Amino acid sequence: MSTTTTHPASDLHAYQPGGIMRWLTTTNHKDIGTLYLSFSLLMFFLGGAMILAVRAELFQPGLQLMQPEFFNQLIGIHALVMIFGALMPAATGFANWMLPLMLGAPDMALPRLNNWSFWLLPPAAFLLTLPFGLALFGIGDGALATGWTFYAPLSVQGGMGVDFAIFAVHILGISSIMGSINIIVTIFNMRAPGMTLMKMPLFAWGWLITAFMLIATLPVLAGAVTMLLTDRHFGTHFFAAAGGGDPILFQHLFWFFGHPEVYILLLPVWGLMPHVLSTFSRKPAYGHNAQVYSFIVIGLLSVVVWAHHFFTAGLPVPALIYFMFSTMAISLPLAVLFFCWIATMWKGAMSFETPMLFAVGFIVLFGIAGLTGLILADVAADAQYHHSYFVVAHFHYALFAGGIMGVMTGVYYWLPKWTGHMYSERLGKLHFWLTVVSFNLTFIPQFFLGLAGMPRRIPDYALQFAEFNAISTLGAFVLGFSQLLFAWNIWSCIRRGPRVENRAWEGATGLEWELSSPPPHHSWETQPVVK
Amino acid sequence: MKTVFRPPHLLPLLPGFLPCSVLAAYNFTFPEPVTPIARETLHIHNEFMLIITTLFVVVFAIMIYSMIKHRKSVGHPAARFTGPRGALQWFWVAVPFAILLFIDFVLMGIPAVQAIFSMEDTKTRADLVLKVTGMQWKWQYEYPEAGVRFTSTLATPRQQIANGEAKGEHYLLEVDNPVVLPVGKKVRVLLTSLDVIHTWWVPQFGVKRDAIPGFLRETWLLIEQPGIYRGQCAELCGKDHGFMPVVVHAVPEAEYLAWLETKKSAAKAAAGGAERAWSKDELLAAGKEVYAKQCVACHQANGQGLPPAFPPLAGSTVVNTPLFGMDGKPAHDSHVDRVMNGKANTAMQAFRNTLSDVELAAVITYERNSFGNTRGDMVQPAQIKALR
Numbered sequence: 001m002s003t004t005t006t007h008p009a010s011d012l013h014a015y016q017p018g019g020i021m022r023w024l025t026t027t028n029h030k031d032i033g034t035l036y037l038s039f040s041l042l043m044f045f046l047g048g049a050m051i052l053a054v055r056a057e058l059f060q061p062g063l064q065l066m067q068p069e070f071f072n073q074l075i076g077i078h079a080l081v082m083i084f085g086a087l088m089p090a091a092t093g094f095a096n097w098m099l100p101l102m103l104g105a106p107d108m109a110l111p112r113l114n115n116w117s118f119w120l121l122p123p124a125a126f127l128l129t130l131p132f133g134l135a136l137f138g139i140g141d142g143a144l145a146t147g148w149t150f151y152a153p154l155s156v157q158g159g160m161g162v163d164f165a166i167f168a169v170h171i172l173g174i175s176s177i178m179g180s181i182n183i184i185v186t187i188f189n190m191r192a193p194g195m196t197l198m199k200m201p202l203f204a205w206g207w208l209i210t211a212f213m214l215i216a217t218l219p220v221l222a223g224a225v226t227m228l229l230t231d232r233h234f235g236t237h238f239f240a241a242a243g244g245g246d247p248i249l250f251q252h253l254f255w256f257f258g259h260p261e262v263y264i265l266l267l268p269v270w271g272l273m274p275h276v277l278s279t280f281s282r283k284p285a286y287g288h289n290a291q292v293y294s295f296i297v298i299g300l301l302s303v304v305v306w307a308h309h310f311f312t313a314g315l316p317v318p319a320l321i322y323f324m325f326s327t328m329a330i331s332l333p334l335a336v337l338f339f340c341w342i343a344t345m346w347k348g349a350m351s352f353e354t355p356m357l358f359a360v361g362f363i364v365l366f367g368i369a370g371l372t373g374l375i376l377a378d379v380a381a382d383a384q385y386h387h388s389y390f391v392v393a394h395f396h397y398a399l400f401a402g403g404i405m406g407v408m409t410g411v412y413y414w415l416p417k418w419t420g421h422m423y424s425e426r427l428g429k430l431h432f433w434l435t436v437v438s439f440n441l442t443f444i445p446q447f448f449l450g451l452a453g454m455p456r457r458i459p460d461y462a463l464q465f466a467e468f469n470a471i472s473t474l475g476a477f478v479l480g481f482s483q484l485l486f487a488w489n490i491w492s493c494i495r496r497g498p499r500v501e502n503r504a505w506e507g508a509t510g511l512e513w514e515l516s517s518p519p520p521h522h523s524w525e526t527q528p529v530v531k
Numbered sequence: 532m533k534t535v536f537r538p539p540h541l542l543p544l545l546p547g548f549l550p551c552s553v554l555a556a557y558n559f560t561f562p563e564p565v566t567p568i569a570r571e572t573l574h575i576h577n578e579f580m581l582i583i584t585t586l587f588v589v590v591f592a593i594m595i596y597s598m599i600k601h602r603k604s605v606g607h608p609a610a611r612f613t614g615p616r617g618a619l620q621w622f623w624v625a626v627p628f629a630i631l632l633f634i635d636f637v638l639m640g641i642p643a644v645q646a647i648f649s650m651e652d653t654k655t656r657a658d659l660v661l662k663v664t665g666m667q668w669k670w671q672y673e674y675p676e677a678g679v680r681f682t683s684t685l686a687t688p689r690q691q692i693a694n695g696e697a698k699g700e701h702y703l704l705e706v707d708n709p710v711v712l713p714v715g716k717k718v719r720v721l722l723t724s725l726d727v728i729h730t731w732w733v734p735q736f737g738v739k740r741d742a743i744p745g746f747l748r749e750t751w752l753l754i755e756q757p758g759i760y761r762g763q764c765a766e767l768c769g770k771d772h773g774f775m776p777v778v779v780h781a782v783p784e785a786e787y788l789a790w791l792e793t794k795k796s797a798a799k800a801a802a803g804g805a806e807r808a809w810s811k812d813e814l815l816a817a818g819k820e821v822y823a824k825q826c827v828a829c830h831q832a833n834g835q836g837l838p839p840a841f842p843p844l845a846g847s848t849v850v851n852t853p854l855f856g857m858d859g860k861p862a863h864d865s866h867v868d869r870v871m872n873g874k875a876n877t878a879m880q881a882f883r884n885t886l887s888d889v890e891l892a893a894v895i896t897y898e899r900n901s902f903g904n905t906r907g908d909m910v911q912p913a914q915i916k917a918l919r
Contacts, residue, residue, distance in 0.1 A: 061702060062694040068770050069837070141840045147767045153744060154727040154769060156876050159840055232876070241745020242875075247728055248743060281601070282609040290614070312730060312765075313741045314748035317651050321644060328635040335631050339624070342594045347610035349603040360598070364591055371583035378639060380568075380646030381575050383739045384561060387730055387765035451576075452558035453734035455765040458773030460692060462704045462761075467557055507609075 024119070027111030028521065029096045030418075035118050036093030037411070041487060043085030043125060044404070048480050050078040055442075055476040058469050063460055071459035072145035073161065077128060079148035080165065083265065084172045085125050087399065090407040091268035092117075092179045095207050097418060099183065101512035102201045104192025104530070106522040109185040113178050120175035128168035131161040147457055149258070150224075152239035152250040156231050163232070166225045173218045180211035187211075192511065194530035198289060201510055205292050206271020209299040210264050216303065217257040217264075224253035248313050255306035263302045265399060267295060269406030270337055273359055275510065276413050277341055280356035281348025282507035287340040294333035294340075301330050311382045320379045327377035334370055338363070353505075354428030355413035358405055361436050365401030369394060372447075390450025393443045400439060408435075408486065415490065416504035420517040421497025427489045434482035441475030562735050565756050565781070569737025571646055578642070582634060653749045657719035661712065665722070665729030665742035665764065667878050668771035668828060671885055672710045679794040682885055683708045684824050685774045692774075704761040707824065709778040713787035714754050722748045725873075725880050727769060733762030733777055741766060754781040769878060770840075771828050805888035805912040811896065814909055818897025821890045826898075829878060834902025841878065845902035854895075854910055861918070867910065870895055871918070883919075888912040 017025060026032060054074050057065045066074075096114065100107055108114050128143070135142040144165035146155045155162050187208050191200060200208075228250070230236040237243020239250045274285035285291070307315060307323040315323070341363055350356070372394045376385055385391055408431075416422050445468035450456075454465045461469065503513040511528055512519075560577070564570040601607045615624045662673040669684040686705040690696045699705070712718055722731055724742040732739040740750040754760075762777040782790070809817075823832075829841035836843040844850050852865045861867035870891060873881035882891060892912040899906040 061698060063692055064694065068773060069840070072767065072770070072772070141838075145769075151728060151767070153876075154767065157727060157769070157878055241743075247745070282603065284611065284613045286612070287614050310741070312739045313743065314746075317647060320647050320651075324643060324647075325636065325640065328640065331631060331635055332628065335628060338590065339627065342590070342597070345594065346597050346601065347607070347612075348597075348601050349607050349609040350598060350601055351603045352598075360594075363594070367587060367591065371587055374635070374639075375576070375579040375583060378575065378579065378643045378646075380572050380643060380650055380737075381579060383568075383650065384572055384576065384734065384737060386739060387732070448557065448559050451560050453562060453732075453762065455730075455732065455763050455773075457767040458763070460703060460773050463698060463700070463702050464558070 025115070027107075027115050029100050029108045029111070029114065029523070030519065030521075032108075032114050032118050033093045033095075033097030034418075036089045036096060036121075039118075039121055039125075040086050040090035040093060040407075041490075043081050043089070045483070045487070046129075047078050047081035047086055048483065050074045050081065052476060052480045054078065055473040057459060058461070059473040060470065061461055061463055061466055066459070068459045069145060070142065072147070072457070073132070073143040075457055076144045076147045076165075077132075080128060080144070080168070081125070082399070083148070083261070084169070085121075085128075087265045087403045087407065088172075088176060089121060090410075091207070091210070091265070092176075094203075094268060094272070094407075094410050094414070095179075095183050098414065098512060099186055099204055099207065100190070100523045101417075101515060101519060102204055102510060103187065103190055103195065104511050104524045104528045105186065105190035106524050108182050109190055110182045113182050117175045117178040117182065120171050120178075124168045124171035124175065127164050127171065131159075131164050149254060150228060150250070151254075152228060152231065152247050155228055156239060163229065166229050169225050170222055173222045176214050177218055180214040183207055183211045184215075192524070192528045192530050198292065199530060201271075202274045202285065202288065202291055203268070203271040205295055206267040206269075209295045210267040213260045213264050213267075213299055213302065217260045220253055221257035224250060224257070227253075248310070251310045251313060252306065255309040256303070258309065259306045260299075260302040262395075262398065263298055265403045266406070267298070269362070269403060269410070270295070272406065272410045272413070273337075273341055273362065274344060276355050276359045276409055277344040278509070279413070279505045279507045280353060280359070281345050281350050283344065283348035284509070285340070286343035286346075287336070290336050291340050294336040297333040298330060301326065301333070305330065308377055308382075311379050312386050324377050324379050328374060331370065331374050338367065338370075349507075353412075354423070354425060354432055355409050357429065357432045358409035358412060361432065362401060362405045362409060365397055365405065365436070365439070369397035369402055372397065385450060387455055388450035389446040389454045389456055392456050393446035393450060396443050396446075400443075405435065405439075411486075411490070413505075415493055416497075416500040417512060417517050417519070419494050419497065420499060421493050422500050422504070423489050423493035423497055427485055427492075431482060431485040431489060434485070435479065438475045438478035438482060442472050442479055443475075445469070445472045445475075561737075564735060564737060565754055565758065565760065566736045566738070566752050567755070568646075568650055568752075569735060571649065572737040575642055575646060579639060582638065586634075650750070653719055653751045656717055657751065658716035659713075660719045660721060661710065662721045662723075663731050663742060664725060665731065665768070665775075666725040666880050666885065667727065667769050668764070668775040669825075670710075670729075670731070670764075670775065670777060672708075674791065674794075677791050677795060679791060679798060681708050681794070682825075683710060683778070685771075685776060687774075701761065703774065704763070704776045704778065706776055706778045709759070709780045711780045711782060711787055711790045712752070712754060713784040714757050714781045716753065716784065718752045718754075720750050720752060722750070725885075726878065728766050729764050729768045729775070730766035731762075731777060732765040733760050733779060735760045736762075736779075739765055754779075757781050757783060774828075801887045801889055805916045808911060808913070809889070809892070809909075811900075811909045814893045814896040815900060816893075817889065818893035818895070819901075821886065821894040822897055822901075825882065825886065826894065834898070834904075843902075844898050845904065847904075850898055850904055851906060854899075854908055855914075866895055866899065867915070867918070871915075888915040888919075891915045 131140055131143040134140050141159040143161040146158055187204055227238040231238050237245040239245045239247050278285040305327045308327045376382055412428055449465055449468045454461055500517050502516055504517055561573045564573045615621045660675055664671040669682050671682045673680040683706045686707045687703050691698045722740055722742040724744040729742040736752050738750050740748050758781055760779045764775040830836045830844050834844040849869050850866050856862040871883045873879050889912045892910045892915050896909040
């Protein structure tokens with residue numbers, strides 16, 4: 001062990017207000033991580049409630065519960081809440097909690113920035129959903145009703161919900177960029193002596209690439225929505241052909257951010273997977289460096305494939321061919337990851353605790369997302385899949401099975417470290433099986449709906465789609481309500497789970513497992529040395 | 532169209548998921564293709580499904596084998612390897628990637644490129660041109676050579692949507708004026724939009740293309756079998772996005788030409804109507820019909836609209852301004868101006884090119900004398916014609 005001391009014991013850090021002030025003023029990475037994760041869980045249930053209302057409306061043909069305007073608001077805000085409110089904060093919460101533990105640092109590099117990047121989130125979420133409340137009092141016509149993609153000119157035409165959403169996105173963007181800066185600075189400057197970049201844990205690598213992608217692409221989104229704002233209110237014509245603009249320009253700008261965003265949501269999870277697989281296979285991760293290089297390649301490729309999100313917009317033939325092949329090329333680094341995950345399990349001594357179950361579920365279901373993504377890249381077939389429920393099913397395999405289930409893997413895996421208590425394995429397994437079965441029950445029918453020709457984002461549908469929609473709604477409700485088990489399991493783990501050792505899992509390796517569970521206030525007061 | 536049941540390729544993903552007795556009620560793949568593009572797309576889809584299902588099964592069979600054999604509970608000792616060692620292992624690691632490279636860029640890539648070239652082959656040997664204009668929330672179809680133009684709106688009664696009465700067989704997929712096309716002819720389809728982006732999609736044609744305001748996009752069809760083909764707008768375009776179906780009647784050429792003639796003479800009759808003076812009652816009756824098709828989705832049957840996005844016409848200042856100014860022209864933002872030219876950045880579109888002189892005069896007259904509006908005046912089709 002080393003003798004380098006970073007922070008001599010200082011009384012300044014002993015400032016510990018109680019109650020709400022503790023959380024408002026905290027600069028401690030673990031507190032902020034907890035705030036991020038709690039916020040994420042709250043948003044997960046909020047976004048989930050919205051989509052259950054949508055699925056209830058879609059249970060049968062005809063309009064039963066809501067008018068199309070409200071339906072359109074729910075689908076768009078559901079997406080924004082889940083992406084910006086649930087998934088990204090969950091990943092940032094992981095980074096806050098785990099990076100200092102894994103890297104051998106006392107805290108994040110920029111603790112006050114850290115506090116601010118979290119506390120920007122609640123106002124943004126409030127802005128995003130406020131128009132729903134205002135509409136109840138007869139002010140305005142509700143929230144953003146364009147879907148989360150803001151496509152102009154529909155968003156130019158929309159009500160004030162669009163302006164609220166634009167400002168919410170600005171604030172969320174600032175928060176994410178600051179979080180990313182903090183993570184990059186922490187990773188570059190605060191690693192334990194001896195921990196070269198290539199020796200760094202894969203979770204940190206996944207986040208490092210994510211952070212660079214966020215900084216590269218979020219300003220483009222901010223620019224695009226600002227242009228939208230000036231088109232709406234200040235007489236510019238960026239997206240109006242009548243004034244020399246182009247509606248498709250918006251799609252280029254949006255997806256220049258939007259496609260990397262998919263990997264922004266997934267890379268932290270890909271980084272976490274080898275840790276879990278290696279722990280429960282009791283075997284070191286396979287192909288550490290290969291995974292690092294795959295992360296980098298995916299990060300680079302992700303910013304050059306955006307136009308596959310609008311193949312039907314009438315792009316020129318060379319552009320179609322280029323975007324098709326560059327998209328297909330992503331399958332190669334992704335295949336490296338799948339290979340490494342399975343090779344990590346191969347010839348291990350596996351046991352299947354809840355995190356491992358979620359990890360395996362993640363690999364299989366995310367495999368479906370990857371494979372359907374491969375065929376979506378094909379321009380001719382995409383003409384049928386695009387704008388249909390096939391795409392909806394595809395990206396929920398990517399973002400629910402890939403994103404949310406990945407986050408659940410991490411929560412179950414690290415919960416004992418964070419709380420010092422073990423969750424209920426029985427409830428965890430029940431949660432896993434309910435989630436996997438009901439998830440497939442929800443989304444497999446949507447693949448078939450899309451193939452049969454049901455467009456997405458419609459509040460009512462032709463009779464031929466009725467059976468699959470009913471099944472899908474059934475699945476969605478089981479899926480939604482089984483998540484209460486998750487919340488309950490976390491709660492009871494915090495309150496009265498049995499105590500765990502420092503190394504909560506038999507096969508766990510890495511600096512984070514050397515510290516006590518829960519870790520001390522300043523995680524590593526003395527930096528460890530990595531050999 | 533009854534779709535023929537074919538073996539569903541996705542099904543192996545979850546065997547036993549659906550009870551087999553009810554399989555007949557479900558569609559597992561594209562509907563019956565009726566154009567060369569749709570046939571090619573279905574072929575590509577089936578081939579790709581086979582490829583990815585095989586990949587899925589092989590990869591996860593290996594994983595499941597490992598999960599069964601390499602468990603702690605069966606006493607399997609953990610190995611320590613972290614990467615390939617030696618040339619032979621490197622070779623076996625490289626093999627799956629070589630296969631994937633081959634699948635991506637040869638097995639899937641070559642047919643995909645061919646399909647793109649045939650899909651985008653819009654400029655050669657077209658027999659006729661159909662211009663499709665999307666607007667909130669209906670389609671306008673135009674046959675430029677014949678000078679025929681009409682709009683096509685949802686024919687499903689609102690009562691069925693509100694569950695007030697039983698839903699018909701083609702619920703939400705039926706229109707008042709279907710577009711008619713000849714079979715066996717290559718149709719070049721030009722697309723544009725008046726307001727926001729719409730997407731014209733008929734699944735059985737394998738064609739889906741965005742209609743973008745201010746730009747022309749194109750695609751093509753060659754329908755091989757007569758029949759009625761149904762589709763929908765596929766891009767979220769506002770409130771009634773789910774209620775703007777596409778219905779195409781594909782008929783033998785002779786029938787198509789006869790239909791075109793009747794459309795032409797109907798258009799001529801309508802244009803002739805603009806010359807004569809109309810009585811107020813005639814205009815009100817015609818206007819009521821136009822209103823029910825063109826205006827009711829936003830401004831509602833009672834003229835109360837859905838504010839703030841869709842303002843009421845009852846008591847509206849726009850409706851209640853004088854028809855014409857001192858110079859005999861409609862003032863900016865007057866009733867005639869608003870209906871003909873629309874309002875920028877709102878859902879109020881310009882009806883100048885969508886409606887005929889008679890329809891415009893009728894609907895304006897109707898709005899000024901309904902919903903409690905008592906202007907009492909009227910506008911003649913000839914006056915509208917003079918403004919064009």
